[in-house]
Amino acid sequence: MELPERKMRILQAIIRTYLATGEPVGSRTISKYADLNLSAATIRNEMSDLEELGLIIQPHTSAGRIPSDVGYRLYVDEMLREKEKSQQEREEVLLAREDRLENLLKQVVKLLATNTNYASMISSPVISRNKIKFIQLSQVDAQHVLAVIVIEGNLIRNTMIPVDEEIDAQELLKLNMLLNGNLAGLAIEQINIGLIAAIKQQAGVHSQLIANVIDAAAKAIEADDRPEIYTSGADNIFRYPELADQSKASRIIGDFEEKQVLGNIVRETLADPDTEGIQVYIGGEVPARGQGMEDCSVVTATYELSEGMKGTIGIIGPKRMDYDKVVDVMKQIMTQLDDYYKQ
Amino acid sequence: MELPERKMRILQAIIRTYLATGEPVGSRTISKYADLNLSAATIRNEMSDLEELGLIIQPHTSAGRIPSDVGYRLYVDEMLREKEKSQQEREEVLLAREDRLENLLKQVVKLLATNTNYASMISSPVISRNKIKFIQLSQVDAQHVLAVIVIEGNLIRNTMIPVDEEIDAQELLKLNMLLNGNLAGLAIEQINIGLIAAIKQQAGVHSQLIANVIDAAAKAIEADDRPEIYTSGADNIFRYPELADQSKASRIIGDFEEKQVLGNIVRETLADPDTEGIQVYIGGEVPARGQGMEDCSVVTATYELSEGMKGTIGIIGPKRMDYDKVVDVMKQIMTQLDDYYKQ
DNA sequence: GTTAGCACTCGAACAAGGCGAGTGCTAATA
């Protein structure tokens, strides 16, 4: 949709004031905008047009106008275009080094929440290349064998497997070689029944143990498809009256805690291959069947912690969100995450 | 505090009706209680006494009475005493088997929330006996050695350690024996500088690697002191009007997500050695410096998943909580968790 | 010690009315 220059500027003025105040904005308010220099009456005519175009809405007869979803969309797209052009320098948000991935993610999501004042989430990176790299069995005590499975990308899974009797060290070494020889480098799809049967046969008396290990390996890889999601700043939604009423807040908080809906958003974000940068979902656009989110906007971005380890960060807030600032903060954090392991 | 029989029964009647309705209860309502058979006027006199004793409160002159914290306390103590006596049979809440501890905990907390309709939490068990059981180094690829550390109670931690060059298999075997020979069975306090120096000396050129492993082991054990906390059903607080208003809900949700306050409650529960069963904190009794919780009651219980692995489950709701039901549900879940690994 | 009766209190719910922000339309103006 292409909009005449003046209408666009009036729309922007309306949205900007609405973002700041959260109240319907009237023609007089806009007429005071220095760089427009139009009377309230003219603005009224223009507003009438904008309403006809579906860009703004009048909540009731004698009220000002508020942006519609379509209006927001136009505004956001324009803003993103502007941002693309001007590679502005940013003040850095600094990430402290963390030794555990989990702590890093928690740190990031907290940072995101405190910097934006919106509810924030981060998904742990999912590994797209799900090959087995290395398997190691060790006898931990008389009743337990520990299976350590390393997946491409150095992700590690452990499973404790109960055994009837202690396995001879020499025997264990053979099993390790058997497993690594047959499975290392394979993706989960490549491990078929035939292969499993063959390995089991070679394992002889320990075939049950081997079956357990393969099972664990399959589960380990599968688990990565369901990324962990961390959240922070859910209470921020109470800052915005339009979300703070009981029923809405309840649904949003519920969705936020349940992680189901967030999972959908994460999946959607990761699935969209052409947008490398920021994605903005406004109101009904939010990929969530639940009805909790349609009064919200969601901004997401994909980070790549290291080759093939992609995750999503996102913030959730009211439709009248400070998109400008949010996009800035998210870009900063994204860049830092992308560089995290390169430093 | 000992209360005459009749006053106690009136207090119980008041609290029970208040729990159900959430509204101040008047003398007439109580006078209709079949098993009391007293007129409203008499009840009024008794209520006046109860108020003087600080057990009930009148929100404003022409309103009924609501229980005070002290009143609740009396009621709850009495109820717990009753429960102690009658070992009632319970309908079972059934836990499905889960292979990962994390999933078990998530399942439990969800179950707790849906069964009680209150916000629920569970802490992962903390290991009190923090001994190293087993250490295993493996060469995963040319640049990385994987250290797997198993702690008493079969808790497993992994660390990837970067190395300059591949280590000979024979050499690695020696290092493994060195580590296990010297560290297995030791608690973290027993690993002192002298011991570390001795091991490093024996490790020769690989002393740096060994230092990293010991470091990782120390961190792994330490991490267990800060238990993970899972929550569910935070949105349940919106069911209770007295908590659902914006500022209160915001603070509670914030506390709930931040896990800091919950951590305190968990610590408090675990620290209290003599109560083996259920703990009830009413209003100001809640061990949380934040002011979000003083309108709430918190019920916690300690479970013991297996020898020495203790954790806490808890629910958070309004002071007018269905203590009876909550205690029942928690006891069920506790018992099931206690038996979980014995089945 | 218990109960009936009564005057009194006070919040909740409802209705009426004024206020004011904002609109659309029309006629005048540049």
Place this chain on the structure above:
DNA sequence: TATTAGCACTCGCCTTGTTCGAGTGCTAAC
């Protein structure tokens, strides 16, 4: 033709006043 000033009108919000009723405390009678 585009813009602006003026004006009547609309409608949600807030304030005020009123009623209603649940609940109380007190007193006198049982």
